[in-house]
Amino acid sequence: MIDIAVNFTDGMFKGLYNGKQCHVSDIATVLSRAWASGVDRIIVTGGSLEESKEALTIAQTHGLSSLSLFCLLSLYAEFDESGDPEKHFQVSLAKEGIQKGKVVAIGECGLDYDRVQFCPPEIQKKYFEKQFELAHATKLPMFLHMRAAAQDFCEIVERNRGRFTAGVAHSFTGSADDCDKLLSINNMYISMNGCSLKTTENLDVVRGIPIERMMIETDSPYCGIKNSHAGIKFVKSTWPSKKKEKYDQECIVKDRNEPCLVRQVLEVVAGCKGISDVSQLSRTLYQNTCRVFFPQDLDSAADSLLAGHDPQ
Secondary structure (H helix, E strand, C coil): CEEEEECCCCHHHHCEECCEECCCCCHHHHHHHHHHCCCCEEEECCCCHHHHHHHHHHHHHHCCEEEECCCCHHHHHHHHHHCCHHHHCCHHHHHHHHHCCCEEEEEEEEEECCCCCCCCHHHHHHHHHHHHHHHHHHCCCEEEEEECCHHHHHHHHHHCHHHCCCEEECCCCCCHHHHHHHHCCCCEEEEECHHHHCCHHHHHHHHCCCHHHEEECCCECCCCCCCCCHHHHHCCCCCCEECHHHCCCCCEECCCCCHHHHHHHHHHHHHHHCCCCHHHHHHHHHHHHHHHHCHHHCCHHHHHHHHCCCCC
8 A cells, every 4th residue: 555645744653742751752663564565665745845755854864755745835935025935846856856766746735725824816827827837847756736716726636637647536535526637637546545435425425435536535634534434334453542641652642643544544445335356456556656656666577566565
């Protein structure tokens, strides 16, 4: 399995919750649990230029991959007001990561019309469109965010279709119509996490997504699958958990999502789509992800690796 979205720069993975130190930094422990659960690769995300640098450092330290992330939605307005937005589009950092084999995409960028209180739609559209310059310069795929903005989002993506190789709309929670708009774009994939699987309506949308156009993620430490979610009935894998105040490295932290739990996303996708061969589903999603982010691995050696990496 590949988890395409982990926020390892978040304070919770350093033991910080609302400014309070509850336990030691535990990225290495979290990774050990992920590897033992059948996760092969993780893509680390960041929410600012500084976080992108930190994500690259984490990726180098722990043998992961990172996004070249320069423009998150909440920062669009800041860029516009700074008087020097170009400083946030630093191709040099992206190219440094590419040379080291760590940066695999441009993102997270896109449109979120549920958050217009942070940034007006016109500013969002202006700086979303600018991300395609970076994708074109680096020849990297795009890691995308779309919330309540399907029409504008798809129009901008279509207008710039020749400037990026492929893309994934991550943490998808949209309607069937939104899904159809995305799937009409060549080489566009849709990624699921716990937030994608909350309601019966969400599950109905997932049923309509071809597995050949799908990826999975945790978006941890957020977006876990909760007992109140419609998808919980399909979850088979569980881990012991303890509250953060009673931290135990042998247990996951209660209410903190982490990469090992991407297996639960896989199980819910399989369950709601009526797929009994979870191993084959896992291989298909793995190949989808390699096709976009790790194309160098789509060869006979990778096929042999995949054949030996069925979910446990």
